[in-house]
Amino acid sequence: MKRPDPRLLPTLASLGVLLLLFGLGCLRFPDLLSPRVILNLFGDNSCLGVAAIGATFVILSGGIDLSVGAVVAFTGILVASLLGHGVPPLAAFALALLVGTLFGTLMGWLIQTFELPAFLVTLGGMFLARGLAFIIHPQSIAIEHAFYADTLPGFSLHIGSTTNAAGRAIPLLLPFTAVCLGAATLIGTLLARSTAFGRDIYAIGSSESSARLMGVPVARTKILVYGLAGFMSAFAGLVDTFYKQSGNPASFVGLELEAIAAAVIGGTLLRGGVGYIPGTLVGVLILGLIQTLVTFQGNLSSWWTKIAIGGLLFVFILLQQVLSKRKA
């Protein structure tokens, strides 16, 4: 039998953790197995998921993006404010995505052209986006647009039906936010595995100087990666407005850390060059499942979520360390 690629091991391990967590959860809370809970697991974590996929690309290229949470909040409040001023939804979405992409590209340009540390530049980006979000509107804005109220629910995927306690059939809907997450994962995976751009990212993450010698357009690719991450953050902001029907400039403080954590738990090496986009989805689902389990348990407080995520991070980082040492 062919042995699996050792680089796949962390991702497989996290898949195992996800199934194990889910199995144990089902033993304790039989309700967890209901299709609705599983569907919501995807729907509730779609914003984090989309943002984490963007962050994964940056990490794969050997960089880091700390501006994710602030850009998501900025996009949310931008869209909510634009819709409030009567801008048609599609134009608002397009503008938000454009702004996010440009923001990311600008950070990438600074990092690449002036050889600045990504850590500091994206930290500046984080402060800037957060402040700008508050300049647009200092409080949360509820979105009351016909598009959100009438059109969006129609985008939910009908994937079957179940019967409730009274024996009446109720449709099972995959929320539109989950559809967005699925699309992002699919397109992200294709982009990473099957395009020259994706291969360039892996090459740069493994060794930038080798990539340059091989003729990989390093500068262009690195700038584009940050642009892509900005686009994904903006898209995550859109997804969040679909989910919450509001925009809030104070939201998503620390989302970037959750996104990085999801990528690491999903098997992406923070050194760059190794990782899988579907792995990040698994990482996001693990984080979401922990949250759900803590909620189901009822008497556990939310801080256990943080401790559990920290613990998992530790285990996976250690696992990566052991694997990369064995290879060396």
Next chain:
Amino acid sequence: MSPTDFILWPVLAALLFFTRKQALMKPLLALTLLLLYNRFCSPGFFDLEIKEGHLYGRLIDILNQGAKVMLLALGMSLVIATGGVDLSVGAIMAVAGAVLAQGVAARGWSPATAITAALGVSALLGLWNGLLVAFLRIQPIVATLILMVAGRGLAMLITDGQIINFENPSLVFLGNGYFLGLPFTLTLVLVMLGLTAFLTRRTALGLFLEATGDNETACRYAGLPARNVKFLTYVFAAFCAGLAGLIATSNIKSADANNIGLYLELDAILAVVVGGAALTGGRFHLLAAMVGALFIQTLTTTLYAANVSADIAPVPKALVIIAVCLLQSPVLRPKLAKLLAKKERPA
């Protein structure tokens, strides 16, 4: 003109003129410019008054509020000198505050016991960071990210998710008291600064630190205990964070695990970078980092004085980060130097 003018500006000018350290020059210049701006644009910024033998005023506030970032920047300087970074100091502050408040308010410990316990726990957390970075060879950003995420959870676990208030006079003194007419926190910073400066500049430790940051492999071949040095810097950074946490907790007389030290790790890193250290390691300058910390605190106070809301304050801060980065850019720096040299030649 006020008496403050007669003391402050000559001192700054003398410092700028007589400092032979290039590293100290730039942050000092930035701080002076910012203060000059306030001299003309923020009325009342330099007003000082003496009440009950204590000095009060915005400048004193800057020193008092800046103490936390200065303490963090001390530890962070050493960590960055070895080529690392510590993201967990903000969370460690929260843990230290939680231990202090819980110990005094709920367990009935004496202040000395509570302070010792808080600093001990902080150092233990630093031990953990150091272990991961120095001996398990995990990248510093990743290794300290673990505590950054889990640390606040830990702090809430200690306080049981509550905000714990305390009234113990000795503990309140720590963050709000006065010593020799100046805030006590300043004394604390000076003692720590003196201790650190002595240990790093009067012993070989400083050389070890910079060597480790420059080239760890070469260091180990030369027989330097590179790993132990790295390990110690994280313990020291966490200890400084613990002290800063005690001050922050004492300031508000309560332990708020969610908010104490939030984003302060970024301020500390920024202070060190404004102080001229490269994130790649290899050099550090404690005084410059202190001036960097004061610069950041002055910036914050300036914004408040100009009635900029706390929510929008990050925007100018972001511009400062980008400007500082650009000034230190390996690409832009030679060009800037050339530009300046050209201007001087015709004269």
